[in-house]
Amino acid sequence: MSEYSMVKPIQEEKLLKDVKNVILVASGKGGVGKSTVAANLAISLSREGLKTGLLDADLYGPSTPIQFGIDEMKPSLTQHNGKNYIEPIEKYGVKLMSIGLLTNKEDAMIWRGPMASKTLKQIINDTLWGELDVLVIDMPPGTGDICITLAQDIKQAQALVVITPQQLAVADGRKALTMFNHPTIAMPVVGIVENMAWFTPAAHPDERYTIFGKGGGQQLANEFAVPLIAQIPLVMDIEEMSDTGKSIYHSNDKTLHQAFEKLAVDVIKQLRHV
Ligand SMILES: Nc1ncnc2c1ncn2[C@@H]1O[C@H](COP(=O)(O)OP(=O)(O)O)[C@@H](O)[C@H]1O
Ligand SMILES: [Mg+2]
Structure with missing residues (x-):
């Protein structure tokens, strides 16, 4: 049993009450660059001066630990107002939390839907985010259980949908947008990347x-x-950056920097709680 499962009890309070805005980065399909966009959007928002966090909600395939080069680190536990919390790890100005930092890989792989949603909500509640202007959430692919639960429970959330231009990814993006539009969810969409x-x-x-x-x-x-809030080019060294814990600002490709700077500025314009 990992150290994290010892943190009790689950704090039953409003999810993320000190977080002004939440951006759910979603897509119907895996492999389209959701994690890349989520991580570098979070870094870009922080560079614009916003207090920013990033939650890696992809329980079955967490990316943040490697992307930020923090996979060898373990978050510490701390007390705040008499409760136990996990401290996010801060890098590139972003407060980071990921299931990958808390459990063994094998633990997460075998969770079924309801257990996964419950675990994720517990992580959200038990992390000492402090006051944030924006929390970016890197969602698991698809429109499954976790996605629907988070979408319904986080009242201040807005969605950002990532696709690639091919029709298969467009079709899956359509499913995600249909889900956000559904009356039981009715989540505002910041745009399509x-x-x-x-x-x-x-x-x-x-x-x-x-x-x-x-x-x-x-x-x-x-x-x-x-x-259509941003178009990001395919750049050879993105993969190397995320495999070695670097951000796109370490890339020599200036168009990539500009694309993410503009994305951050355009997302900020659409935040509902400033
Ligand atoms: N614009 C891009 N140019 C080149 N490679 C990219 C780009 N965006 C993402 N990638 C690479 O594509 C792969 C999938 O990206 P990732 O962000 O993990 O997708 P997802 O989270 O949607 O599964 C990764 O290897 C990543 O480095
Ligand atoms: Mg991912």
Whole structure:
């Protein structure tokens, strides 16, 4: 049993009451760059001066520990107002929490839906976030149990949907948007991020190759009347950055920096509680 399961009791208070805004970064599909967007959006929001946190809610495939190079660290436990809390780990100006920091990999893999949702809510409640302007949540792929529970329970949440331009990812993005629009959830959508929108080879800096197709993000934006808030290029060294705990600001690709800076500014404009 991991140290974390000893933290009792579950604190039954309003989820994230000191957090002004929550951005759920979701997609219908895995592998579209949700974790990459969530992590680098959080870093970019912090660079804009917002008190920012990042919760990795992908219980079955946590990314944050590796992406931030904190996988060898263990969060400490602390007391606050007579209760036990877990301290988030801070890096690049972002307060980080992930199931991957609390359990053995094998523990998380075998959780069934209701158990997973319950565990996640406990992590949210038991983390000493302090006052935050915004908490970015890196959601698990799909529109399953965890996604629906979080969407219903976090009242200040807004959604950001990540897709890639190919029709398969667009179709899965449509499912996510349909879920957020559903009357039982009715969550405002900040916009759609089209990731891997094009590729510019170093030798041809003025060209854009649309490897995965073109227009998918705009198509979905029109269909659901939400903004296509960002288009992020496919950049070779992103993978290396996230495998070595670096942010996109360590990449030499300036268009990537600009895309994320603009995304952060545009997200801030749409935050409901400033
Ligand atoms: N814009 C991009 N350019 C190049 N590689 C990317 C880009 N976005 C994500 N990746 C890579 O694609 C893979 C999947 O991204 P990830 O963020 O883990 O997706 P998800 O969380 O949706 O499963 C990772 O290896 C990541 O480094
Ligand atoms: Mg992910």
